[in-house]
Amino acid sequence: MPLVWLIVLPGLHWRPMHDVANDRRLPDTESILISKELALTHQRVVWHPEMLDLCRRQLDILERATGRDVCLRDCEGQVLCGSESGIGLWHDIAVDCGQGDNPRLVVACLGLGLGGKCSDELADGLLLMACDSLGQLIGRSGLTPMHHSLSDAGPDAMELLQNYIDSFHEHIWIKDTSGVYRICNISASLSWGKPLAEIVGKSDDELNPDNADSFVRTDAEAIRRGVPIVVAECVDRDLHKGRIWLETTKAPMLDRDGRLLGIIGITRDIARYKAAEEQLLLARRVFENSVEGVMITDRHGKISEINGAFFDITGYSREEVIGKNPRMLSSGRHEKAFFAKMWQSLLTDGQWHGEIWNRRKDGNLFPQQIRISAVYGDNEEVQYFVAVFSDISRQKQSEAELAHMAYHDPLTRLPNRIKLATVMEQQLRTALHHGQQLALVLIDVDLFKHINDSFGHLIGDEVLLELSKRLDDSVSSEDMLARIGGDEFVLLCNIDNNEDASLAVSRLKRAFEQPFRVSTGDELRLTASMGIATFPNDGGDPDTLLRNADAAMYRAKQEGRNSHAFYTEQLTKASVVQLRMQSALYGALASNAFHLVYQPKVDLSSRKAMGFEALIRWHDPLLGFVSPAVFIPIAESAGLIHEIGLWVLRQACMQGRRWLDAGYEIGRIGVNVAGPQLHRPGFVEEVQQVLRDTGFPAACLELEITESMMMQEPEQVIDTLKRLGDLGIMLAVDDFGTGYSSLNYLKKLPIHILKIDQSFVRDLPDDSDNGAIAGAIIAMGQALRLQVIAEGVETEAQARFLSALGCQQAQGYLFAKPAAAEELGAFLNPSPAAAGQKTVTNAGKDR
Ligand SMILES: Nc1nc2c(ncn2[C@@H]2O[C@@H]3COP(=O)(O)O[C@H]4[C@@H](O)[C@H](n5cnc6c(=O)[nH]c(N)nc65)O[C@@H]4COP(=O)(O)O[C@H]3[C@H]2O)c(=O)[nH]1
Numbered sequence: 001m002p003l004v005w006l007i008v009l010p011g012l013h014w015r016p017m018h019d020v021a022n023d024r025r026l027p028d029t030e031s032i033l034i035s036k037e038l039a040l041t042h043q044r045v046v047w048h049p050e051m052l053d054l055c056r057r058q059l060d061i062l063e064r065a066t067g068r069d070v071c072l073r074d075c076e077g078q079v080l081c082g083s084e085s086g087i088g089l090w091h092d093i094a095v096d097c098g099q100g101d102n103p104r105l106v107v108a109c110l111g112l113g114l115g116g117k118c119s120d121e122l123a124d125g126l127l128l129m130a131c132d133s134l135g136q137l138i139g140r141s142g143l144t145p146m147h148h149s150l151s152d153a154g155p156d157a158m159e160l161l162q163n164y165i166d167s168f169h170e171h172i173w174i175k176d177t178s179g180v181y182r183i184c185n186i187s188a189s190l191s192w193g194k195p196l197a198e199i200v201g202k203s204d205d206e207l208n209p210d211n212a213d214s215f216v217r218t219d220a221e222a223i224r225r226g227v228p229i230v231v232a233e234c235v236d237r238d239l240h241k242g243r244i245w246l247e248t249t250k251a252p253m254l255d256r257d258g259r260l261l262g263i264i265g266i267t268r269d270i271a272r273y274k275a276a277e278e279q280l281l282l283a284r285r286v287f288e289n290s291v292e293g294v295m296i297t298d299r300h301g302k303i304s305e306i307n308g309a310f311f312d313i314t315g316y317s318r319e320e321v322i323g324k325n326p327r328m329l330s331s332g333r334h335e336k337a338f339f340a341k342m343w344q345s346l347l348t349d350g351q352w353h354g355e356i357w358n359r360r361k362d363g364n365l366f367p368q369q370i371r372i373s374a375v376y377g378d379n380e381e382v383q384y385f386v387a388v389f390s391d392i393s394r395q396k397q398s399e400a401e402l403a404h405m406a407y408h409d410p411l412t413r414l415p416n417r418i419k420l421a422t423v424m425e426q427q428l429r430t431a432l433h434h435g436q437q438l439a440l441v442l443i444d445v446d447l448f449k450h451i452n453d454s455f456g457h458l459i460g461d462e463v464l465l466e467l468s469k470r471l472d473d474s475v476s477s478e479d480m481l482a483r484i485g486g487d488e489f490v491l492l493c494n495i496d497n498n499e500d501a502s503l504a505v506s507r508l509k510r511a512f513e514q515p516f517r518v519s520t521g522d523e524l525r526l527t528a529s530m531g532i533a534t535f536p537n538d539g540g541d542p543d544t545l546l547r548n549a550d551a552a553m554y555r556a557k558q559e560g561r562n563s564h565a566f567y568t569e570q571l572t573k574a575s576v577v578q579l580r581m582q583s584a585l586y587g588a589l590a591s592n593a594f595h596l597v598y599q600p601k602v603d604l605s606s607r608k609a610m611g612f613e614a615l616i617r618w619h620d621p622l623l624g625f626v627s628p629a630v631f632i633p634i635a636e637s638a639g640l641i642h643e644i645g646l647w648v649l650r651q652a653c654m655q656g657r658r659w660l661d662a663g664y665e666i667g668r669i670g671v672n673v674a675g676p677q678l679h680r681p682g683f684v685e686e687v688q689q690v691l692r693d694t695g696f697p698a699a700c701l702e703l704e705i706t707e708s709m710m711m712q713e714p715e716q717v718i719d720t721l722k723r724l725g726d727l728g729i730m731l732a733v734d735d736f737g738t739g740y741s742s743l744n745y746l747k748k749l750p751i752h753i754l755k756i757d758q759s760f761v762r763d764l765p766d767d768s769d770n771g772a773i774a775g776a777i778i779a780m781g782q783a784l785r786l787q788v789i790a791e792g793v794e795t796e797a798q799a800r801f802l803s804a805l806g807c808q809q810a811q812g813y814l815f816a817k818p819a820a821a822e823e824l825g826a827f828l829n830p831s832p833a834a835a836g837q838k839t840v841t842n843a844g845k846d847r
Pocket residue numbers: 599614615616627628629632645648672673674704734735758791792793794811812813814818
């Protein structure tokens with residue numbers, strides 16, 4: 001935008017011209033025209049150096065004020081001073097120049113419509129004015145001699161003014177139009193560290209050269225705007241206070257005719273406001289950056305402010321909620337009474353906190369933890385309500401998950417034992433109240449351990465997961481299926497009679513009909529034993545019902561598995577007997593009430609005794625004779641089997657040693673080892689110790705381990721058996737054919753003997769199935785180069801049949817019943833050193 005400069009120098013008396021002929025004051029435009037004429041007669045401008053310097057200073061001020069480059073040219077367009085880029089419209093100017101020591105110069109511009117005001121202002125001093133092409137004043141600089149105003153005010157007025165401004169803490173000063181300090185108060189002088197006398201009469205260049213530029217620029221800015229302006233806010237150092245925050249306000253000072261006298265400035269310490277401002281800023285930042293949603297409402301409940309987190313949580317922007325009522329978030333989940341209570345608390349206590357369900361913009365409901373506080377005004381009345389809330393959906397979800405985990409089985413997601421107990425409590429109460437019946441079916445998967453042992457736990461889990469789905473599908477929605485142990489499930493259902501319970505059981509059994517295909521590609525078949533207890537007949541509380549269902553299930557297992565049994569009182573009696581037996585067993589151990597009998601094992605061809613099996617006997621004064629088949633499992637579950645087993649081993653070895661010492665060739669003495677013994681750490685060392693203690697040769701000892709025990713944790717068993725084998729002990733698989741052996745493992749086991757279970761011998765030779773099984777076991781033994789011995793041989797026919805199949809040894813009543821050591825003389829062969837050999841002629845006495 002082109003700029004036009006109007007310059008009047010001091011001493012110029014350019015007043016509106018007077019037409020003497022017509023005695024009238026010429027209008028400004030005419031005056032200017034005439035001036036131009038006048039000026040045109042003075043073709044050469046003679047610049048006095050002082051005048052030029054003055055011009056330069058004023059141009060500087062003008063440049064700073066307008067932010068533009070300014071130059072001064074003479075009437076012929078020669079640049080006199082200023083910068084080249086600021087070329088203006090100087091061809092229209094008129095110049096009048098005085099002579100000698102009284103230089104006079106008129107530089108006027110034409111056609112700018114500055115009017116009379118301009119001519120008045122131009123009356124004295126130097127004034128530079130920047131106008132745009134339309135004549136709008138956009139900046140000015142100039143000086144009006146102070147003698148017209150302040151200096152003329154006289155010493156009294158000046159003293160009064162000085163006293164007046166000294167009474168303020170603010171720094172107050174006045175500069176004249178040339179930027180020279182005319183007045184300054186004590187506060188400023190103290191802060192600047194200069195006495196008043198050193199300030200007054202000096203310019204900023206002299207007092208504060210570093211900041212002079214900006215001070216002069218802001219002076220010009222205040223003059224240009226013509227109103228008070230805050231020109232600076234800055235951190236400064238006060239000689240006395242140290243670091244301070246200052247704010248400077250400047251205003252043009254005009255005389256009563258509106259003529260510019262100078263600049264008045266006030267600088268005040270705004271530390272207090274700054275601190276408050278910083279606090280506010282901080283609060284704003286906290287407000288904005290808070291992860292919790294904040295909503296401020298006026299006392300009528302209209303939303304007046306929200307923060308960013310509000311938007312993040314609810315999805316509503318500021319524009320969408322300001323002026324609205326928070327009801328817009330309502331989920332509809334809470335009763336009116338809920339909000340009435342909340343308001344009651346807000347109005348009486350000034351705050352409320354709790355959980356509220358609200359609705360997001362997308363319509364989804366979410367729970368929030370919220371604290372609402374009333375903010376009171378000076379009149380003790382509520383001005384605002386501030387609500388701070390957080391979305392607790394995740395928290396709720398994890399709480400729900402935790403609660404679910406506490407009451408559900410992690411693998412199958414079915415209710416667990418705790419949940420079952422809680423539901424049973426409720427259902428029993430309801431059933432009692434309504435006179436209904438309930439059935440509790442305990443489902444135990446048969447020999448599930450073998451799956452884990454053979455295929456690993458991952459496959460075991462796969463099977464359980466599939467089974468749980470099948471079982472769940474087979475129960476109705478009112479019934480409850482729970483998993484209460486590794487392979488134990490429970491069905492709780494309403495029934496009208498036992499028939500209903502049987503029906504429920506047959507539905508459950510269907511879950512086992514199809515094989516379970518696992519990720520290895522194998523198809524596994526499962527069966528289950530189920531025990532049923534009913535309410536109210538078999539128990540009135542969850543514990544009793546569960547215990548009785550367990551007893552029934554146990555009976556189903558004893559009956560050969562893959563079946564179910566109802567609870568009977570008989571079962572309770574049996575378990576009472578079992579308990580009695582358990583405590584009697586403790587007594588038997590303490591009182592040495594056990595003894596051993598030995599059953600010979602014979603060679604089927606020669607019928608010579610090849611060894612003996614040691615069998616434990618127990619005669620209790622109250623219970624009478626108790627079969628080991630009955631008390632050994634009880635000893636196992638009571639944790640007594642280790643002691644009993646070790647006692648048997650020691651007794652058998654001692655007896656063997658006695659026989660050897662007596663000069664008999666006894667072959668091997670077989671000792672039964674129960675599963676828990678085999679899995680006990682240190683078992684091998686215990687055996688070693690017994691052999692050492694008794695001096696019985698390891699080669700004469702045979703340990704018999706049932707097939708099913710060997711299949712439990714086979715890897716560990718293989719290790720134990722290997723170590724036993726390394727000692728020179730022979731190892732026999734007892735009851736072979738009953739334990740679902742994995743042939744794969746059998747191959748790996750360091751065993752020497754297979755004992756055909758007596759159940760396959762019993763009906764030989766008539767039972768063709770048993771015959772085939774016995775034949776297969778014998779063939780397998782031969783293939784694996786194992787000795788095979790048949791148990792429970794009672795008849796000659798059986799003995800001949802087995803011998804014909806290739807079985808080398810046998811044990812059974814046909815040859816001898818288990819008998820006390822001292823009764824077995826007939827079966828003891830003197831060692832080669834001893835004379836003669838006895839043959840097996842009769843059966844020993846059992847017990
Ligand atoms: N019907 C019939 N039975 C015959 C005949 N020949 C032998 N028996 C019986 O068959 C069982 C063979 O022992 P087992 O299979 O190891 O079966 C044993 C064994 O598993 C366990 N047992 C016995 N003594 C001990 C022991 O000291 N420790 C451990 N852990 N278990 C033992 O108790 C089970 C039963 O032992 P017992 O009652 O002594 O019964 C013995 C024996 O008396 C026969 O011709 N016909």
